[in-house]
Amino acid sequence: MSNTIQRIAILGATGSIGTSTLDVITRHPGDFELHTVTAHRDVAGMERICRAHHPARAVMADPDSAAALARRLQDLDGVEVASGDQCVAAAAADPAVDTVVAAIVGAAGLASCLAAVEAGKKVLLANKEALVVAGELVMATASRTGARILPVDSEHNGVFQCLPGRADAPHGHAGLAEAGVTRLILTASGGPFRERDPATFAQIRVDEACAHPTWRMGRKISVDSATMMNKGLEVIEACRFFQCQSDQVGVVIHPQSLVHALVQYRDGSTLAQLGAPDMRTPIAHALGWPGRLDSGVAHLDITRLGQLDFLPPDGRRFPCLELARDALEAGATATAALNGANEAAVEAFIGGSLRFDRIHAVIEQTLEHMDRRGDASLDDLVDCEQWARTHAADCIRQWGVA
Ligand code: NAD
Ligand code: MG
Incomplete structure (x- = not known):
């Protein structure tokens, strides 16, 4: 690919994205060197990676x-073994690393993602949760430090x-207005319950929710896909990453998962990106x-x-999509x-x-009780995220499983 070797850190190496990344980089031994891998608790998975790939x-x-x-x-x-969240964040900022793959699931990945962006990687x-919780801050930090963030979410x-690439632009693409773009469209498979009778949603089991029809992924994102909150998080991610408004980002159900996104231009053109549903x-x-x-x-x-x-998506079947758009309208603390x-x-x-059919109700209740403010520091956003977890946990305890 080029004559300089990219030294890679994979944060969340034992997961689904981590595994796919390892597969791609081992196809190009002259281009990439695996420097760091991180994981949470999967010791056996990490041992296998260390024996097979010999990271530093x-x-x-x-x-x-x-x-x-x-x-x-x-x-x-x-292989040096290190421990703790601070070491994960420090590894993301290490001068020995050029490229950081931010593949931890959830807000647990925010600190290390920000550390990599702060270090200009x-x-x-x-x-995606890093952008949902603190996207404006992450993008502003990238503009300041010159970090190049490239989206992996398909x-x-x-x-x-589908956008004109610009290696000299801060985020790697021409701004939407500058490029003549009017609308972005994200596709969604509709998940495993696109056609299931909503009257039976209360009985949905975890294994059914995690059995995605077209993609193999970690459990959290699989459940998010089943509620379609995943697409809601992705609308927020798109607005933060491409710096646009909610009404510029459409969602369509596309059960085959072969077209991943479409971009519409002022002149009536629509460009689409197609590929097999494989994160590699x-x-x-x-x-x-x-x-x-x-x-x-x-x-x-x-x-x-x-x-x-x-x-078109069915808002009554999948209320999480609308909850995410409402939070986006309400501002940064609401999305956190x-x-x-x-x-x-x-x-x-x-x-x-x-119960599966109460996931959206817990989120709705929590958002109704929050004190909404627009702008916020990183600490405010993290506090807000924590407050919401505690509030949601109270709801869950009250409602129970019955
Ligand atoms: P996964 O559950 O398969 O893997 C998660 C990884 O993060 C594991 O290595 C785990 O050890 C690590 N991790 C979990 N909790 C952690 C914590 N508290 N601290 C440090 N590390 C922790 O998840 P995944 O499916 O690979 O998804 C990873 C991220 O990529 C998610 O944000 C997801 O939304 C996004 N994503 C995934 C896919 C996919 O196809 N899997 C597609 C698009 C986006
Ligand atoms: Mg996606």
Whole structure:
């Protein structure tokens, strides 16, 4: 690809995005060097990665897990094991690293994402919650430090690919107005319950919610896809990343998950990005940008695609989408609270203490009780996120599973 080796840190290396990233970089041994990997508690997953890829550093956010990893790697030379959230953030800012893949799930990824942006890294952003909680701050920091953030979320990566690329522009693309763009459209598969009778939503089990029809992903994002909160978070992510308003970002249901995004221009043109539903494509795009890399994903055979459907989302079936748009209108503290309440509700659903059909109600209740303000410092946003988690946890305790 080029003659300089990119030294990579993968934050959240044991997860679904982390695994896909490892797959892509091992296809290009001359272009990338894996310097750092981080994870939360998955000691076995981290041991496998260290033995297969020999990174210089492995960080476990959970200290007990770091101790366990160090014991298991006693016979392996050259891998430094570190522990704790602060080490994860420090690893993201380390001068020995050029490119940081921000693939931790949830607001837990915000501090390390910001550390990478503050240090002016090339940041491959999968962790959409970082932009939902503090997107304006993250983007403003990138403009100040010259960090280049490239979107890995497939829809945002698709939009990015349909925009005129500008290696000299702060965020890698021409501004929307400057480029003549009128509207961005994100596609959504509709998840596993697109056609299920809503009267049965109370009985939905965790394994059913995590069985996504077209993508293989971590559990949190799978549940978000089933409620369609994922698309709500992505509308917020798009507004923050591409610096536009909610009414410029449309959502369409596209069950085949082959068209990931469309961009409409002033002159009546609509550009679309297509590809198999495999995250190695957007990851390879972002790793190689402004060049292109082999990702291991086969081309679509367009003569065999069959029918492609595009339908409007059903707001009654999926109320989370509207909750996210309302929070976006209300401002930065509301989106931080939306994220906190959603993470608490999804954790409770996965843990068996909240019904699927009550996830949106917990979030709605929390947003109704918050003190909404527009601008906010990082501390305010983090406080707001925490307040929302606590409030949501109170709701969940009151409502129980019955
Ligand atoms: P995952 O659950 O498979 O992996 C999450 C990773 O984060 C793991 O390595 C885990 O150890 C680490 N982690 C979890 N909690 C942590 C904590 N408190 N501190 C430090 N590390 C922690 O998740 P995923 O599906 O790979 O998703 C990662 C991010 O990418 C999410 O924000 C998700 O929305 C986004 N994303 C994922 C996909 C996908 O296809 N999986 C697509 C688009 C965007
Ligand atoms: Mg997505």
